[in-house]
Amino acid sequence: MTPSNSWWDWGYAAEALPVLFDGFKITLLATVLGTLIALVLGLVVAMVRRTAPAIINAPFTWLVEFIRMTPLVIQLVFANLALSPFVDSTLMIGIWVLGIHYTTYMAEVYRAGIDSVPKGQWEAATALSLPRVRTWRAVVVPQAIRNTLPALGNYAISMFKETPFFVVIYIPEMVRNAQTFGGDNFRYTEAITLAGLIFLLASYPTSLLIRRLEKKLA
């Protein structure tokens, strides 16, 4: 079907929608798995930085900072080229790179959360001679996580909006599909505009929810 030469062609937009939704599934999958990776690894990184001896801590801290301060786009292309001989799924490479990139942010959030647990709590754990593992698991982490929930939610949304960076390694997420669809038909207007609107429709209500959570916790 040839789109008419107007601002907007509804028929053409309707054709683009299923293609976009196919991509949206991958966008969502990447966001969910990426968030899980960052949630778990972020806590691990924060705990390592808090407990490891200086000789390990210094290079580790530098590595975390390096990943955080360099472009996700380059990390994606690099990892894809370096790992594609060993890993079949480009999507899995993308998800891990995204997850690890955000791990470095989440680690900062957890660190701030751990720092904001009052010193008295640590002292109380020592006074009760709680074992080290139990102090972390039962005293520090539950309080730290509560303080950090809104920031973690914000990063999940931010990750959602950065999944289109996957276009550089040709993962067929929503924006890549919009680009391909537009290129195949020599008309980009509907597909790319709709992709943007879908992002807005999905991320705005979520950010309102998080703002509410912030007020409740504050």
Next chain:
Amino acid sequence: MDGVIGFFQDLGPNLELVAERMPQIVDGLLVTMLAMALGALLALVIAFVFGIAQISKFVVVRVVARIFVEFFRGTSIVVQLFWLAFVLPQLPYPFGFQLDPLLVGVLALGLNYGAYAAEVVRGSIGSVPKGQYEAISALSLSPTRGMFRVVIPQAWALMLPSLSNLWIQLLKGSAIVSTVLLYDLFFQVEQLRDRTGTWFAYTFALLAYYLIAWLIVILMNGLEIRAKHNIGRGPALSQSWRGLFQAPGSTPEGGRSARVVRDKSAVKAGTAGEGGLA
């Protein structure tokens, strides 16, 4: 020869290749620096205009500013970039023009990160204590003069750490502009790959961006120290030059984000985390 072993084996010849390709790499570096600087400038203007507009006493101004900010935060940077690069040229008259790729990059970066920064500006102005506003009227300063001489200097010191983080975000985001045919640093380093292999080319690219990010950190740390000194809350730059090399989020009192998380007013204002990303 590629892989980690190849990286070290071929390091010498690869560095010679870099030297040989230096003119192109410098060209790319200039494009990246230009996109990053102009994008940040546009973002800063947008941040102040739409940050302050959101606390205007006119409802219409507030609503329009709010819609603008939510729109550009909510639609991804990549979508905005593609829209300016691919959709805009295809629109009917009076649009339908092809912008220069650099302008596309600067506009997309400036609009997107400017919208995030507008939230930082709004939040920081909101966290200036109420007593300061009372002081403005007590000294019978005009509201405009009070805004520029009392409120903004204090808010500026508060917003600099978040703006610094956002500027690094903008720099990192700028690597995507090579997808709309802007020959930036990333593009030029990718051209190296055929001859040096993946590991060398991309390590070089990451290091180059890392160094630029540090330039931003040092500049913004300097501005922050100066801003704090100007409002009487810290030593002069000449006495605290070590502060220039403070990594973002690693201040002695437990990190910037720690301060932000503890500061509930900043959390409410949406500046939590690194520059209030989402």
